[in-house]
Amino acid sequence: MSPALTTEKADPAGTTATVAADPAVRIDHVHKAFGRAGAVQPVLDDITLTVRPGEFVCILGASGCGKSTLLNLIAGLDRPTAGTIEVPGGRPALMFQEHALFPWLTAGKNIELALRLRGVPRADRRPEAERLLELVRLGGSYGKRVHELSGGMRQRVAMARALAQDSRVLLMDEPFAALDAITRDVLHDELTRIWSETGVSVLFVTHNVREAVRLAERVVLLSSRPGRVVRDWSVDIPQPRRIEDAAVADLSIEITEELRGEIRRHGRA
Amino acid sequence: MAGPETTGATDANGVSATEKSTTGTTAVREKDARDMEGLEAGLDALDTVQIKRTSPTEVLVQKVLPPIVAVALVVAIWKLLVVAEVTDDYKLPDPGLVWDALRELWLQGELLDIVWTSVSRGLFGFLIALAIATPLGLVVARVKFVRAALGPILSGLQSLPSVAWVPPAVIWLGLNDQMMYTVILLGAVPSIANGLVAGIDQVPPLFLRAGRTLGARGLVSARHILLPAALPGYVAGLKQGWAFSWRSLMAAEIIAKSPELGLGLGQYLENQRNNSDMAGVMLGITLILVVGIAIELLIFAPIERRVLRSRGLLASAR
Numbered sequence: 031m032s033p034a035l036t037t038e039k040a041d042p043a044g045t046t047a048t049v050a051a052d053p054a055v056r057i058d059h060v061h062k063a064f065g066r067a068g069a070v071q072p073v074l075d076d077i078t079l080t081v082r083p084g085e086f087v088c089i090l091g092a093s094g095c096g097k098s099t100l101l102n103l104i105a106g107l108d109r110p111t112a113g114t115i116e117v118p119g120g121r122p123a124l125m126f127q128e129h130a131l132f133p134w135l136t137a138g139k140n141i142e143l144a145l146r147l148r149g150v151p152r153a154d155r156r157p158e159a160e161r162l163l164e165l166v167r168l169g170g171s172y173g174k175r176v177h178e179l180s181g182g183m184r185q186r187v188a189m190a191r192a193l194a195q196d197s198r199v200l201l202m203d204e205p206f207a208a209l210d211a212i213t214r215d216v217l218h219d220e221l222t223r224i225w226s227e228t229g230v231s232v233l234f235v236t237h238n239v240r241e242a243v244r245l246a247e248r249v250v251l252l253s254s255r256p257g258r259v260v261r262d263w264s265v266d267i268p269q270p271r272r273i274e275d276a277a278v279a280d281l282s283i284e285i286t287e288e289l290r291g292e293i294r295r296h297g298r299a
Numbered sequence: 300m301a302g303p304e305t306t307g308a309t310d311a312n313g314v315s316a317t318e319k320s321t322t323g324t325t326a327v328r329e330k331d332a333r334d335m336e337g338l339e340a341g342l343d344a345l346d347t348v349q350i351k352r353t354s355p356t357e358v359l360v361q362k363v364l365p366p367i368v369a370v371a372l373v374v375a376i377w378k379l380l381v382v383a384e385v386t387d388d389y390k391l392p393d394p395g396l397v398w399d400a401l402r403e404l405w406l407q408g409e410l411l412d413i414v415w416t417s418v419s420r421g422l423f424g425f426l427i428a429l430a431i432a433t434p435l436g437l438v439v440a441r442v443k444f445v446r447a448a449l450g451p452i453l454s455g456l457q458s459l460p461s462v463a464w465v466p467p468a469v470i471w472l473g474l475n476d477q478m479m480y481t482v483i484l485l486g487a488v489p490s491i492a493n494g495l496v497a498g499i500d501q502v503p504p505l506f507l508r509a510g511r512t513l514g515a516r517g518l519v520s521a522r523h524i525l526l527p528a529a530l531p532g533y534v535a536g537l538k539q540g541w542a543f544s545w546r547s548l549m550a551a552e553i554i555a556k557s558p559e560l561g562l563g564l565g566q567y568l569e570n571q572r573n574n575s576d577m578a579g580v581m582l583g584i585t586l587i588l589v590v591g592i593a594i595e596l597l598i599f600a601p602i603e604r605r606v607l608r609s610r611g612l613l614a615s616a617r
Contacts (some may be wrong), residue, residue, distance in 0.1 A: 105512055121514065130509035133610040134527045143523060147514040167339055177611025180346025182339075195513060213346070216339055 052118045054199050054231035055081040055104060060113035062099055073099050075256035077113070083198065086225055086232045088246035090239060090285065092293050096257035097235040101201045104233065119198030122233075127204045129184035131176045137187045138163065138172035144194035162190040165224060182213035186220065193228065202234040206241070215273060218244055222269050239282045239289065244273045249285060253292045261288055389577055396578035397585070404582070409562070414590060417548060417563035420476070422594075424483030425544040432488045432540065436495030436533075437521070450496070453489045461486035461547035465554045474557035479548060486547030487540040494536010498529030534606050538599040545591045564590065 062074040073096040081087050091097050102108040103115055105124045131140050141159040150158060163169055166186040176184060185205055192200055206214045222245065225232055236242050242249045243265055251260045263285060267277045353361070374394055380386075381393050404410040439446050439453065464485045465478075472478040502525060510524035526533075552565020560566065564587050571579030607613045 107508060107511060121512070124509075124512040126505065126509065128505055130505050132506060132509075132524065132527065134530065134606075144513045147519070147523070167336060175609060175611060180343055182346060183343055191513075213342055216335070216342060219335060220339075 052083070053080045054083045054085065054117070054119060055079075055122070055233060056114075056116040056118075057100075057104070058114045058116070060100075060103065060110045060115060062096065062103060062108075063111045072256040074103075074110075075258045077252075077257065077259060079250060079259060081199070081231050081233055083119075084229045084231055085248065086234070086246050087248045087250060088242035089233065089235045089250050089252060090237065090242045090289065091252035091257060092237060092254050092289065094254040094257075095252040097237075097252065098203055100252075100257065101203050101233070101235055104199075105201055117199055121195070121197060122199035122201050123192035123195040123197040124201045125185075125188055125192045125203065125205045127207050129176070129181075129188040131184055131188055131191065133176045135176075136172065137168065137174045137176065137179065140176070140187060141191050141194045144191045148195055158194070159190075162194055163187070165193065165227070166190045166220065180213075181209050182217060185209065185217060189221070189224065193224070193230070197230070199231045199233065202232060204236055205234075207236070207238070214241075218273065219270060221245065222271075226269065239286050240273050240278060243267075243278045243282045243285065244271055244275075249281075251285065251288055251292070254296060260292060389575065392578040392581065397581045400576070400578045400582045413562050413564055413567050414586065416561050417552065417565065417587075418590060418594070420479055420563065421483070421541075421545050421548045424480045424548060425487055425541055427480060428484050428487035428491055428540060428544060429537070431484065432491035432536075433495060435488065436492035436536075437499075439492060440496040440499035441521075446496075453492055453496075456485070456489040457493060457543075460550075461543065462550035462554070464547070465551050468551070469555055474555050474560060476560070478555060479551045479560075482547045482551040483544045486543040490543045491536045491540035494539060495529060495533045498532020498536065499525060501532055502528040530606055531603075531610070531612065534599070534603045538595060538603060541595060541599055542591065545587075545594070549587055 057077055057079040060074055060077045061072070063070045063072045065071045077100065079087075089097055089100065099108070101124065103110050104117060105122055106117075107124075131137070132143070135143060138156075138159045141162055142155045145155045145158055146152075160169070160172060163172060166189055168183060168186055168190070171179065171183065171187070176187075179187065188205070206217050209217065218241070221232075224230075232245075234242070234245060246265055249263045249265060251262070252258065253260050263281065265281060267275065267281070271278055377391075377394050381388070381391055385391070401410070404413070435449075439449050461482055464482045468478045468481045468485075472481060506524055506528050507520065510520050515523055548563075549565045552560075552563045553569045556566060556569065562570075564583060568580060568583030568587070571577075571583055604613065
């Protein structure tokens with residue numbers, strides 16, 4: 031109970047029900063357990079978290095903190111055992127660690143499929159897909175097959191496809207974890223730019239502290255097994271940041287300390 | 300709390316980064332914004348997979364020449380055995396006699412008729428099999444109960460030689476084209492359906508999850524995600540289905556003889572056996588083989604290549 035209370039104190043505007051604007055995501059006392067009766071594994075324990083419209087929140091945690099489970103719940107791919115999740119803006123877009131682009135379609139057609147499933151009329155799909163590719167700086171790649179693209183390009187197409195859903199919320203499940211460091215850096219810059227251009231709310235899951243501090247306005251630390259909200263930092267470093275920035279490093283150290291403390295608890299138990 | 304050694308390392312990095320980045324950060328960032336596009340273009344160029352297409356000469360040397368050499372070798376050995384008189388010439392005729400039989404058939408104007416009788420039957424039977432096996436495979440793959448009930452039967456049927464269906468089919472339907480199609484269906488439907496089931500089973504769950512987050516459910520998901528994702532397995536099943544169709548048809552044609560049926564390759568083969576014309580028998584076998592291979596090479600191989608190449612599955616296989 032107490033970790034959740036700490037969050038509420040740390041972020042009073044986000045969690046009080048009297049906020050004027052609808053939040054982008056409201057997670058209210060959510061529990062999630064897997065397994066059958068007798069061998070129940072609690073994965074998420076009393077998660078309460080609110081994402082404001084246009085906010086960029088990173089969820090940070092070590093293995094077993096239920097980060098991906100939480101995103102699946104928000105995306106509606108799974109149901110919580112207890113508690114409620116509200117996404118007033120409709121179905122959120124979800125980006126995975128793997129690009130999850132469909133290899134039988136070109137980059138452009140992947141985006142058009144998302145547009146089609148959203149109900150965009152046929153005539154508007156092509157120009158919209160071109161515009162989204164332009165947004166992720168892949169203007170000339172409409173006709174490229176997935177296997178012809180590099181890892182970074184694939185994730186950018188995946189980002190464009192996620193944006194094609196026109197959701198107010200973009201969920202990202204360690205989307206850059208499989209990329210090399212140089213490409214990841216570039217994609218951090220891209221994501222920051224796209225986030226500020228589109229005004230979409232981003233809930234970004236990662237185990238990389240610096241990545242979290244580089245990107246987010248708020249970093250939420252989850253404990254492991256089960257996942258609980260431990261602490262919530264607001265990151266007041268102006269964007270665009272760089273992962274090498276001193277301020278990013280300072281806060282990263284502070285958060286890493288807390289994260290390591292959480293991990294050590296498991297060694298003692 | 301954390302031990303001093305572990306934090307020391309992080310600190311040292313952090314401090315060194317501080318000194319560099321506090322001076323002139325704004326200038327660096329402005330330049331960054333301008334360089335971003337160039338940087339990305341550079342990364343994209345470095346990482347992009349180059350796909351090399353083979354030239355026609357290479358195709359000729361690597362793909363066309365080897366089988367021609369192999370066939371020439373077989374004919375040469377055959378000729379050698381005939382010259383060495385290893386057996387009576389009514390058992391092993393000269394390759395030249397087989398060629399003569401082919402010429403004769405051509406000059407009589409019967410060759411194309413015979414081939415077309417069988418090929419049209421085979422392809423028509425295959426199309427019916429396709430129309431039955433596709434929905435059947437979908438249901439078996441996606442409905443648990445149906446899978447438990449029909450799955451084992453379907454894969455079991457594949458190991459049953461389709462020639463076994465000829466006697467019951469003759470009794471049920473008599474000596475006619477329906478009987479032929481029944482035998483083809485019993486041979487081809489299981490392998491096409493099984494191919495589709497295997498294709499669907501191999502669809503990565505990630506595609507289905509991605510589809511669901513994009514809003515694809517039920518039939519929409521089947522059409523836009525499941526079926527296209529299962530296509531390589533399905534096409535492999537089609538190829539096998541054709542082989543089964545052709546084999547079943549030949550079995551039916553060899554066993555079932557009736558003037559109403561018209562002369563197909565199987566009947567031709569059987570007729571030549573009755574005439575004790577070994578050269579004609581060899582010709583019959585060769586034609587059956589050549590037609591089966593030709594249909595596969597002309598119809599199914601290009602489809603499969605296209606499907607695999609468009610997904611980058613052909614380049615990586617090499």
